[in-house]
Amino acid sequence: MQLQQLSYFVAVAETRHFTQAAERMRVAQPSLSKQIKALESDLGAPLFSRARGNVTLTPAGEALLPLARRMLADAGTARQEVAELAGLRRGRVRLGATPSLCAGLLADALARFHRAYPGIELLVEEDGSRDLVRALARGQLDLSLIITPLQGDDPSLVTEEILRENLVVATPSHQPERKPYLRMEDLRGRAMVMFRRGYDLREATLAACRQAGFEPRFAVEGGEMDAVLRFVEAGLGLAVVPSMVLDGRPGLTGTPLAPPGLSRTIALAHRKDVEPTRAAQAFRATLLSFIVEAGHERTLPQGVELIAE
DSSP: OOHHHHHHHHHHHHHSOHHHHHHHHTSOHHHHHHHHHHHHHHHTSOOEEOGGGOOEEOHHHHHHHHHHHHHHHHHHHHHHHHHGGGTSSSEEEEEEEOHHHHTTHHHHHHHHHHHHOTTEEEEEEEOOHHHHHHHHHTTSOSEEEEEESOTTOOTTEEEEEEEEEEEEEEEETTSOOSSSSBOGGGGTTOEEEEEOTTOHHHHHHHHHHHHTTOOOEEEEEEEOHHHHHHHHHTTSOBEEEEGGGGTTOTTEEEEEBSTTOOEEEEEEEEESSSOOOHHHHHHHHHHHHHHHHHHHTTOSOTTEEEOOO
């Protein structure tokens, strides 16, 4: 079994087409097909069903696909680790983060890291926390800022809690709430804008509403962070969001939830079975230093408090 064969296999599995996979891999289609057949012979099982021109994965192919993706990701990490031995003049950090963090603290921390290590490539994946956890487990990310606790307490990850942020009810500024605080019960029957599946904010909001004894009424659902905030600005409904995302958005007002309120904890995570690369370790140190300084200097966004020291 060769890495090249696995990369061809993943390309076919993702495109479900041998010619398109060959074009993606920049190789002749007969050569790609030959390598796939060699891989199937080595494994002793067909990986694709080619009935009537439709390419689908066999049970053996379904079992191999997540393993192949992880092996290819780990091989890439190994190459980067060797390159980094030159003193962090080269390398790569693949970082995941939730949209609220990408729009807030993360940009300044990335700028500090880039000034210190200009030769290291930064790749940022913006997604919901649950999707980022899956990307970490597949080896597609080196580090990720996620929301804890994890559902099921994923044993494959190491997590380090660094920040806690309050959730608020976002409404249009021209329609401010009259109360200084809102209870979850006050949202009963109100039109709400809801995030797409995969966002921890969606699950947190649903759980809080159900604990208060009602099912929320959605005016619109399925959006990313920017879309949800814009929908609220347009008056489609209210949304429960992290307080930090309202900075710089004069069209929105955040009303705190009555004590004990709702909050979430932000943690830095990586895979337990793979030591972070030197570049990833350097980024972790830069990020934590930046956050601790911001906490001590009281420059963290409103509603955010420091956990890491």
